[in-house]
Amino acid sequence: MILEKGQISSAQLFFLVNCFIQGALLPLNFAYPISKHDTWLAVIAAMIIGSVIALVYISLAGLFPGQNLVQINDLIYGPYLGKFISLQYILFFLMTLSGYLWFISDFVLTFIMPETPISSIMIMFSFICAWAVRQGIEVITRMSVVFSVIPASIVFITFALLLKDMEFTNLLPLFESPPGDLFQSTHIIMHISFSQVLVFLMVIPYVNKQGPSKTPILLGMLSGGMVILVSSIRNIAALGPLSGIVTSPSLEAVRLINIGKILTRLEILVAMAEILLLFIISCVFYYATVLGLAHISKLRTYVPLVVPIGILSIILSLLSYESRMQVSHSIMYITPIVSLYFYIVLPFMSLIVAKLRKLPRNKGRN
């Protein structure tokens, strides 16, 4: 049963992961209030820990080449428990998707279109995502090549343009915030960007060369992490103590750019970049949800599921969140703990069980 006929190259996988990590550019806002000017340290820590955890996912994928997360669960836990665990994962992907939907709609409402009802923005955005998901993983990855270059170049250009306004002493003193806060901040950053690489267990089987998916993923994480690091350093150096207070440090920092009264109001570029990145992230989660569900329900194609899942995610996000404060609270204090189960407990357990059961068994015999 092959649900996805498209094939992606490992270079494209690199760009997709890069795009995926860069997408944390704005959700990173939730870390600033906790760790203040030490956030860039938290980014580095999250990058390192995230890469180590990603190695677990990659080795899990390496044990079962050509199998995605749902099939791997079936092989490790058997058909019934495996389905149950896969269903949990899919529900989690759906929750994440609806969270992103709410986040982007709220972002657009706050900064671009203040008087629009949130549902109309959600519908437009998820319509576009559904369109991309229907075209398959091939189209999503091809787009990610362009969509990862544009935001990265915007970050570096704005960094150069802001050099005049930056004071690097704002980064000092190092480790001023207590270790507990730093750890919490690291955890937040990790769970909104680096360890979400888990979702790539649904994508790795479609890389055309099965072997070396390790290098593109790790390289993608590191390069994407570098972009986030640069942007967080830019924000802290330019804004100073303000970075922990304003709603969106990236936008506020870029707003400071004023070169000869010609290059001003560049935050619209950041907003555009963020829409592109969140589009790719939402597409990947959307795709994983739909593909996983199609695998569980043994469909021949996942296309009929795309629209219902889109409607479901809109309704879910309208039901789950009410205000920006609620989302902030949930992302800062609740989801990091909940997602531990999915990011760390389940993958580690899968790997240990697979090793204990000496899976995959038919490797040498056939």
Place this chain on the structure above:
Amino acid sequence: MLSYILSKLKFLKLLGQNYKLSQSNSTASKDEKNTTSHLSVSLKNNLDLFKETIGNNYDVVIREFTINMQKQVDAVLIYFAGMTDPKIVNESILKPLMFESQLEKNTLASKLDIIEIIRTTMLSVGEVNKRNTINDIVDSCMAGNSILLVDGCPEALLIMTADWKSRSVDEPKTESVVRGSREGFVENLLTNTTLLRRKIKNPDLVLESMKIGQRTRTNVCIAYIKGIVNPSLIDEIKRRLNNIQTDSILESGYIEQFIEDAPFSIFATVGNTEKPDSVAAKILEGRAAIFVDGTPFVLTVPLLLVENFQTSEDYYSRPYFVSFIRLIRYMAYLISILAPATYVALTTFHQELIPTPLLFSMASAQEGVPFPAIAEAVGMGIIFEILREAGVRLPRPVGQAVSIVGALVIGQSAVTAGLIGAPMVIVVALTAVASFVVPAQTDSGGVLRIVFVSLAGFAGGFGIMIGLIGLFIHLTSLRSFGTPYLSPIAPLSVADLKDAFIRAPLWTMITRPSFIGSQDPKRKDFRLKPSPPSEKESQSE
């Protein structure tokens, strides 16, 4: 009610009978053709058969005459007046057969050999073929050949005399150039393929011909270079051409719409050009060209999006300016689809993004204008399209009047009368000029402009972003004969970017575009960079 059903039933019954009737008719006519399609020995029978097939046409010439050999033999020459060269018919066919054959003292072995003797010794014409079925003969006659029927022979000679009035090779109207060849294709297929063969003097240039259209019997010709083109591309083109079951092909646009990959897309996935040098360049890159008789527009496949932004002149001029101009073309295309939408979004939703002095002057210009920006943009867009269409269709002297009416009345007076704001007129004019920079995408640009304006009027900048992402999804998923439409950008091919946004110097373009999949990817040698003679060499000289 009952009567209605009854009448319906009767109708169906009649329909069935009709169908059966037509079926039996068609089989009967087929049988008839099969039995009588071969020529007989009698000249009179052959002539009757021919007249019966060709009908009562005023332009067919049937010349009966006598060949004087050892004894007199009756013969008939048939051709279409206007499709043959009268000089050849008179001087090279009729004259030798009627007068000079008396001098011929060949031994006449049998009557069957007459036709062979005529073919080998009497006709001073390049191409002469023998055929014995009426279908072949009629087809050939329709193509402008003369038919020679001789009494006592069940075969006919098809003498190549085709020649008719056609437009001379002229500068192409749609693609004018400053530098480069000024030849353009014409309506005659043979002239067109000759123009191509004169550019590529290589036996590997293959021109495969086929006939499409049950009634028009249009000649279609696939051109490619053996050894460069990917054979699977040619197979795919042939498969799609063979699938065309239609009665008429009048222009290459018919072929295009039957073979394109995405018939519902606003983007063309089959290219067309009027210039022999562009066709030569494209098939040298590993593409294939489709010539259609009766049109100067030659199709090229596969088509990539970046090809729309390239012109043949780009490769004849030096690279720096060309690269700059190419970037300008991309910008102009973006302006032509996005400028009205951006204006609508800025004035309706994001006034804070406009610099304050500009905002003041725009606000004063918009003062008293009764319509919202989106209504102005859509209205002006439609008015512009009307003016353009009128300018194209009207006879040239009247066209001038239209442009004056358009420029003065609709531009100037509408602003002074306070119907439209002056900035909107500027935006629409800019859009109009920009849309002519990339002529191949003018049609898609017109549709996209309206879509983007509506999106911007509905959701401002976010709407434009959504539209751009949607456009990108669509372009990424398009394919033209197996090649991704957006390559070399997505999927990325760094080596092919040398000819996408910029035009690298010719001596660095060593490889052919990789996504088309050429058999022979290397185009030229390395180390071709021109340099002045080094000092050592000049000293030794």
